[in-house]
Amino acid sequence: MSGKLIILGLGDAFAPIVSLAKTIPDFDDVQVCDLVTADGYTFSLPDMTAYPKEEWRAFVALDERGLNMARTQAVAELKLRGYKLATLVAPDAVLGADAVVGENCLVGRGAYIGDGTRVVFNSYISDRALVGNHCVINKSCFVGKGVTIDNKVVLADFVTLGTGVHLQEGTQVGKSSELRHRKSYGGTIADKTFYLDIFPNPVEIISPL
Amino acid sequence: MFRSDLPPDIYLSEKYLDLENKKIFRDMWMFAGVRSTLSSKSAFLTRTIGGVPVVITTDDGVTLKAFENLCAHRQMPIQSKAFGKRALVCPYHAWSYDHHGCLRAVASAELYQMRQSEKDGIKLREFAIEVIGNFVFVNLADKPRPIGDQFSAEFLTQIADVTSYFDPQYAYTTFEVDYNWKFNLENVMDYNHIPFVHTQSFGGLIKRKEAASEENQFREDVVWDAEEARKATVALPELSYYGTAEMSLKPRWYTDLVRRYGDRDLYYSWHLYPNVNFCSVAGEWFLIQQYEPISPKRMRYHLWVTTAERLNKKRDLTALMVGLMQAEKKIIDEDVVFLNNLQRNLHTGASSALHGAYEYRLIRLGKWYRDNVLAGEV
Numbered sequence: 001m002s003g004k005l006i007i008l009g010l011g012d013a014f015a016p017i018v019s020l021a022k023t024i025p026d027f028d029d030v031q032v033c034d035l036v037t038a039d040g041y042t043f044s045l046p047d048m049t050a051y052p053k054e055e056w057r058a059f060v061a062l063d064e065r066g067l068n069m070a071r072t073q074a075v076a077e078l079k080l081r082g083y084k085l086a087t088l089v090a091p092d093a094v095l096g097a098d099a100v101v102g103e104n105c106l107v108g109r110g111a112y113i114g115d116g117t118r119v120v121f122n123s124y125i126s127d128r129a130l131v132g133n134h135c136v137i138n139k140s141c142f143v144g145k146g147v148t149i150d151n152k153v154v155l156a157d158f159v160t161l162g163t164g165v166h167l168q169e170g171t172q173v174g175k176s177s178e179l180r181h182r183k184s185y186g187g188t189i190a191d192k193t194f195y196l197d198i199f200p201n202p203v204e205i206i207s208p209l
Numbered sequence: 210m211f212r213s214d215l216p217p218d219i220y221l222s223e224k225y226l227d228l229e230n231k232k233i234f235r236d237m238w239m240f241a242g243v244r245s246t247l248s249s250k251s252a253f254l255t256r257t258i259g260g261v262p263v264v265i266t267t268d269d270g271v272t273l274k275a276f277e278n279l280c281a282h283r284q285m286p287i288q289s290k291a292f293g294k295r296a297l298v299c300p301y302h303a304w305s306y307d308h309h310g311c312l313r314a315v316a317s318a319e320l321y322q323m324r325q326s327e328k329d330g331i332k333l334r335e336f337a338i339e340v341i342g343n344f345v346f347v348n349l350a351d352k353p354r355p356i357g358d359q360f361s362a363e364f365l366t367q368i369a370d371v372t373s374y375f376d377p378q379y380a381y382t383t384f385e386v387d388y389n390w391k392f393n394l395e396n397v398m399d400y401n402h403i404p405f406v407h408t409q410s411f412g413g414l415i416k417r418k419e420a421a422s423e424e425n426q427f428r429e430d431v432v433w434d435a436e437e438a439r440k441a442t443v444a445l446p447e448l449s450y451y452g453t454a455e456m457s458l459k460p461r462w463y464t465d466l467v468r469r470y471g472d473r474d475l476y477y478s479w480h481l482y483p484n485v486n487f488c489s490v491a492g493e494w495f496l497i498q499q500y501e502p503i504s505p506k507r508m509r510y511h512l513w514v515t516t517a518e519r520l521n522k523k524r525d526l527t528a529l530m531v532g533l534m535q536a537e538k539k540i541i542d543e544d545v546v547f548l549n550n551l552q553r554n555l556h557t558g559a560s561s562a563l564h565g566a567y568e569y570r571l572i573r574l575g576k577w578y579r580d581n582v583l584a585g586e587v
Binding site: 002039041042069087178192196198199200201202203204205206207208 | 243245246248249291292297377379380381382383384385460462525527528530534535538539542554
């Protein structure tokens with residue numbers, strides 16, 4: 001571990017993640033850098049000559065939703081440039097036996113990751129979220145504060161879980177779905193299903209069948 | 210000014226909804242869905258039209274059929290989801306139907322002791338269907354009028370043209386509100402409520418003068434004769450129309466990602482009588498809204514959002530569509546506050562609406578309703 005961490009980001013996630021990183025003993029030098037954006041939707045990396053890849057690890061801090069994709073693009077660009085990506089685990093988070101947390105993943109304060117669970121890549125597990133045993137949190141997911149996930153749950157890529165959501169044992173959440181109704185979900189949830197606060201029923205994406 | 214002679218009861222009474230179901234929803238061509246969502250084998254969508262459950266399906270992605278969505282056996286809905294891909298098989302006792310709605314097979318057939326002649330006579334009730342561009346219409350009448358009697362040829366051509374710009378991917382949802390469906394229809398036809406009700410949302414984006422002159426072909430400098438309006442006869446195709454208004458928009462990040470309809474920053478709006486309004490902001494994305502009556506004082510909103518056709522099909526604009534749908538819902542919620550209040554306070558003894566010149570389309574709508582829905586019935 002180099003001890004040097006450069007965090008690139010924007011938006012609501014940025015400041016809390018920087019704050020969290022500064023509590024992690026592995027990093028003695030934490031610097032921040034804004035991603036470059038003209039429209040708030042598309043991002044590019046800034047000039048990083050002050051942070052050579054041989055000395056610095058990088059972390060991309062962008063919050064959920066459309067920005068899951070932007071975060072993915074920024075991470076891919078960093079990897080292309082040869083940067084090693086950091087994994088941020090809060091000092092008081094708990095990782096179970098054989099739990100794996102991948103690159104550019106974050107496990108927040110008081111969060112719990114169960115035995116054998118994999119947080120694969122570029123996913124955020126927010127403060128006090130509880131993830132059960134033998135779950136798979138695939139790429140570029142966002143698990144909100146206080147979410148409870150029972151055992152053997154699978155989140156496909158780009159899933160967002162809002163604050164207070166509960167997933168029952170064995171639930172499978174389809175790709176790019178967003179669950180924000182504070183309730184308990186079970187079974188299989190189709191790709192691109194959106195339970196949003198403003199709508200009583202899910203918004204579903206109909207593609208050519 | 211023009212005092213409507215339509216009683217408040219048309220917004221309150223089951224009797225009038227029954228009349229509307231008979232003379233409007235089960236007699237006219239009703240928008241039922243989007244053609245491109247029915248482009249593969251066994252694709253289907255379900256709707257309720259005039260209280261009748263309808264399934265629209267295809268066995269080859271080309272030919273569409275519309276049937277009553279009730280099994281001939283015990284009246285169970287054959288398809289239970291809003292859309293999907295599934296053969297016509299009733300989930301209750303596994304009676305299955307072919308593309309013509311004829312009974313194909315019955316599970317545990319020996320239990321029924323059904324004669325071949327009886328089996329041959331079992332067929333789902335079929336409805337007329339028309340596809341205009343990307344829009345699918347269904348007509349429940351025994352002898353449907355030609356669709357050209359409901360919409361002008363020019364209007365149908367325009368619908369076919371603009372809907373050809375739709376991307377095949379849609380965001381769709383429904384929700385219910387506590388007011389009569391006609392209040393929603395009248396509200397979307399009334400551009401003058403925008404600066405009052407939508408001040409915080411899109412009110413500032415629409416230029417009123419343009420809205421008045423283009424969308425409603427209304428000129429404030431022409432003296433309007435209420436008595437002449439009272440005498441006029443209104444033809445059904447006049448109730449469906451199209452308009453535009455200038456908008457003040459900032460640059461959008463997705464403009465160059467789609468095959469845009471037109472090249473100006475216009476608000477486009479199409480009104481399809483009786484219960485569909487679809488609009489577009491700058492020809493870059495489209496919102497379809499439909500108001501399905503549930504009871505005299507309650508309706509179900511159906512919302513579809515799509516972008517103009519993506520130039521790169523691999524570019525996922527799902528988040529954009531969902532974001533736009535949320536933004537539209539916030540605008541609708543601004544209306545809902547008012548319309549719920551209107552419904553809650555309306556009573557049989559209330560006076561009828563009083564319309565001014567700019568509301569001439571509402572006046573014509575009311576006249577058509579009186580002459581065609583109420584005539585001979587009330």
